[in-house]
Amino acid sequence: DAGVIQSPRHEVTEMGQEVTLRCKPISGHDYLFWYRQTMMRGLELLIYFNNNVPIDDSGMPEDRFSAKMPNASFSTLKIQPSEPRDSAVYFCASSWGLAGIRGWETQYFGPGTRLLVL
Amino acid sequence: ELKVEQNPLFLSMQEGKNYTIYCNYSTTSDRLYWYRQDPGKSLESLFVLLSNGAVKQEGRLMASLDTKARLSTLHITAAVHDLSATYFCAVDVRARGTSYGKLTFGQGTILTVHP
Numbered sequence: 705d706a707g708v709i710q711s712p713r714h715e716v717t718e719m720g721q722e723v724t725l726r727c728k729p730i731s732g733h734d735y736l737f738w739y740r741q742t743m744m745r746g747l748e749l750l751i752y753f754n755n756n757v758p759i760d761d762s763g764m765p766e767d768r769f770s771a772k773m774p775n776a777s778f779s780t781l782k783i784q785p786s787e788p789r790d791s792a793v794y795f796c797a798s799s800w801g802l803a804g805i806r807g808w809e810t811q812y813f814g815p816g817t818r819l820l821v822l
Numbered sequence: 823e824l825k826v827e828q829n830p831l832f833l834s835m836q837e838g839k840n841y842t843i844y845c846n847y848s849t850t851s852d853r854l855y856w857y858r859q860d861p862g863k864s865l866e867s868l869f870v871l872l873s874n875g876a877v878k879q880e881g882r883l884m885a886s887l888d889t890k891a892r893l894s895t896l897h898i899t900a901a902v903h904d905l906s907a908t909y910f911c912a913v914d915v916r917a918r919g920t921s922y923g924k925l926t927f928g929q930g931t932i933l934t935v936h937p
Contacts, residue, residue, distance in 0.1 A: 737925075747865075747910065747927040760924055795864065809853070809872065811925065813865040 706730075708814030710796050716820045722784040725817045728777055729798030737797040737811060738771055738781050747795075753779065786821045793818050824849050826913050828928035835901045835935045843931045845894040845911035853914040854894045855925065856885050858907045865910065869896075901935045908932050 709728040717723055729736045737752040751761040756773045764771070768787070773779040783790055797811040825848040835841055845854070856868040869878045871887035871894060878885050882905065884897045894911055912925040 746929050747912075749925060752924065797865075809870050810855070810867045812867065813857075815864045 708796055708798055708812055710794075710814040710817050712817060713815060714818045714820075716822065717786055718822050719787055720785045721821075722782065723786045723790075723819060723821075725781040725783075725794050725796075725819070727779045727781070727796030727814060729779070729796070730812055731777070733798035733800055733812075734776070735799045735811075736773060736779050737799075738779070739795040739797065739813075741793045741795060741816075742791075750781070783819075786819075788821045791819055791821050824913060824915050824926045826911060826926050826928040828909075828911060828931050831929055831931055833931055833933045835898070835933065837902055837935055837937055838900050840900065841898050843896040843898070843909055843911075843933075845896070845913075845928055847892050847894075847913045847926075849915055850889070850892070851913045851915045852887075852889050854887050855912040855914070856894070856896055857910045857912065859910065859930070860907050868909075898933075903935050903937070906933055906935045 708730055711726045715723060734755050738750040739747055740750055741747045748763055750763045751771045752759055753773045756776060768785060769783055771781045781794060793816045795816045796814045799811045827846045829844045833841060852873055854871045857865040858868050859865050869885040871885060874889040876887045882899045887894045896909060898905060908930045910927050910930045912927045914925050
C-alpha cells in the first residue's frame with residue numbers, strides 16, 4: 705500500500721492567496737483527519753471525517769479554513785485568504801473505524817505539506 | 823479541556839543508558855498512542871494502549887498505561903543513536919455521542935542519544 709498521500713509537499717505563497725492542500729487516504733480507511741503542526745502550538749486536530757462526512761470541525765481555526773471530502777479517496781483543506789500565521793506543516797491521517805481489523809485503532813499519517821505564507 | 827503533558831521535553835541520553843518519558847493527561851481515557859517523528863518527517867505509530875495496565879514492547883522501547891493515574895510511560899532500554907527522534911503521546915477522549923478519533927497530543931519529547 706502506498707500509504708497516505710499528500711500534495712503538494714511544499715507550498716510557498718503570498719498573503720491573501722488561496723491555498724489548497726490535498727490528501728488521498730489509505731484505501732479502505734473510513735476515517736480521515738487533518739492536523740496542523742507548529743512550533744508554538746504543537747500538533748492540533750483541525751477536522752475529521754467518517755465515511756466522507758465531517759464529524760468534528762471544532763479545531764478549524766476560523767472561517768478562512770474549509771475542508772471537504774467529496775469521496776472516499778480524496779480530501780482537500782483550503783485556506784482562503786491565507787495569512788503568514790497559517791505557516792505550518794499540515795498532516796493528513798487516515799484509519800479504519802471498524803474494530804477487529806488488525807491495526808484498526810491506529811491513525812496513519814501522510815508525509816505532510818509544508819506551507820509558508822509570506 | 824483535555825491537557826496532555828509530557829515530561830521531560832528534552833532528553834539527552836548516553837548510549838547504553840535507560841530512561842523513561844512520562845505522559846500525564848487530565849481526563850479519563852483508556853486509549854493512548856505513542857508516535858515517533860524524525861526531523862522533517864511524518865509521524866510513525868509506535869504503540870496503541872487500549873486498557874488499564876496495558877504494556878507493549880518493541881525492541882528497546884516499552885510503553886505502559888495506568889488509566890487510574892492518567893499516566894503512560896515510554897521506557898527506553900540501553901539507548902542507541904537510532905532512537906534519536908521526537909516522541910509524542912496522544913490521548914483519545916470521546917465526547918458523549920461522538921465517534922472515536924479525536925486525538926490530543928502532548929508537546930513532544932526531543933530525545934538525543936549520544937555516544
